[in-house]
Amino acid sequence: MDKLNNLKTTLKELGIESAKTIEETVDLQYHYLENLQKSLNNDELFLKLVIINALTSYQLSTTGENWWKEFSEYNWDNTIKNKEKDNGDLFENYILFLSNSNGNRRINNVKIKRINKIKPFLNNLPIADLENYYLNMNSFRDNLAKQLNTKKDSKTVVFAIKMFGYASRIVFKRFIPYPFEIEIPKDSRIEKYTKKFTEQNPIEFWNNISKETEIPPLHIDSILWSALGNSKTVKIRLKSLENKEISKKIDNLINIQ
Ligand SMILES: Nc1nc2[nH]c(O)nc2c(=O)[nH]1
Numbered sequence: 490m491d492k493l494n495n496l497k498t499t500l501k502e503l504g505i506e507s508a509k510t511i512e513e514t515v516d517l518q519y520h521y522l523e524n525l526q527k528s529l530n531n532d533e534l535f536l537k538l539v540i541i542n543a544l545t546s547y548q549l550s551t552t553g554e555n556w557w558k559e560f561s562e563y564n565w566d567n568t569i570k571n572k573e574k575d576n577g578d579l580f581e582n583y584i585l586f587l588s589n590s591n592g593n594r595r596i597n598n599v600k601i602k603r604i605n606k607i608k609p610f611l612n613n614l615p616i617a618d619l620e621n622y623y624l625n626m627n628s629f630r631d632n633l634a635k636q637l638n639t640k641k642d643s644k645t646v647v648f649a650i651k652m653f654g655y656a657s658r659i660v661f662k663r664f665i666p667y668p669f670e671i672e673i674p675k676d677s678r679i680e681k682y683t684k685k686f687t688e689q690n691p692i693e694f695w696n697n698i699s700k701e702t703e704i705p706p707l708h709i710d711s712i713l714w715s716a717l718g719n720s721k722t723v724k725i726r727l728k729s730l731e732n733k734e735i736s737k738k739i740d741n742l743i744n745i746q
Pocket residue numbers: 518546552553554556648651673674675676679710711714
C-alpha cells in the first residue's frame with residue numbers, strides 16, 4: 490500500500506472514537522485542564538482562562554505540553570477572589586502570569602494586545618453563552634476571528650476552539666465532536682508531517698483527508714499531536730492504552746515513510 494493510502498486507511502480505522510480516547514487519556518494538555526478545572530472551582534473563569542491561554546499559545550519557549558502544565562499550576566487565587574469585578578482582574582492577572590512565565594516569553598507585547606482585543610467580547614459572555622458556543626463551535630470560531638480581525642483558519646483561532654472544546658467537555662460533561670468546518674492548526678509539528686505526503690497547503694490537504702476518513706480536522710490534530718510529540722510521558726501513555734489496536738495504529742502513523 491502506498492503511504493497516502495496507508496495514512497487514510499489507518500485514520501479511518503482509528504475514527505473519532507479513538508481520537509476521543511487519545512484526547513482524554515493520552516494528551517497531557519487535557520489532563521492539565523482537568524486539574525485546573527478542579528482547583529479553580531469556577532467554570533466560567535476556567536473556560537475564559539483556557540480561551541485566553543490558547544490565544545497566546547504560539548512561538549512558545551517550551552513544548553506545548555509544558556506550557557499548559559505551567560498555566561494549569563499557576564496560583565489563580567487573586568483572580569478567583571476578585572471575580573465579582575466583572576472579570577476585570579481575569580485579564581490583568583493573566584497578563585501578569587504571561588509576563589512572568591517561563592514557557593511563553595516571545596513577542597509578549599503582541600500577545601498582550603491580542604488579549605486586550607478579545608477582552609470586551611469575553612467580558613460579556615456568561616457561562617450560558619459559552620455553553621451555547623460549545624453546541625455551535627463554528628459560530629464561536631467566526632466570532633473569535635472577527636474580534637481579533639484575523640482569518641478563520643489562523644492557527645491561534647482554530648487552536649483556541651480545540652482547547653475550548655476540551656475545556657467545555659470537562660465542564661459540561663458531554664462530548665460534542667468538533668465540526669468538520671474547523672481546520673487543523675497549522676504549526677511546525679503538523680507541517681513537517683504533512684511534507685511526508687504532499688507539497689500541498691497542509692490545511693487543504695488535511696481538509697481532504699478529513700472528508701475521506703470522516704474525522705473532523707481538529708480530531709485528526711489530536712491523533713497527530715500525541716503521535717508526533719517527543720514527550721516521554723505521552724509515549725508511555727500511548728503504549729499503555731487498554732486498546733492495543735490504537736497503540737499499533739499510532740505506531741504505524743509514526744513510521745509511515
Ligand atoms: N497543532 C497543535 N498545535 C499545538 N500547539 C499547542 O501548544 N498544542 C497544540 C495542539 O494540540 N495541536
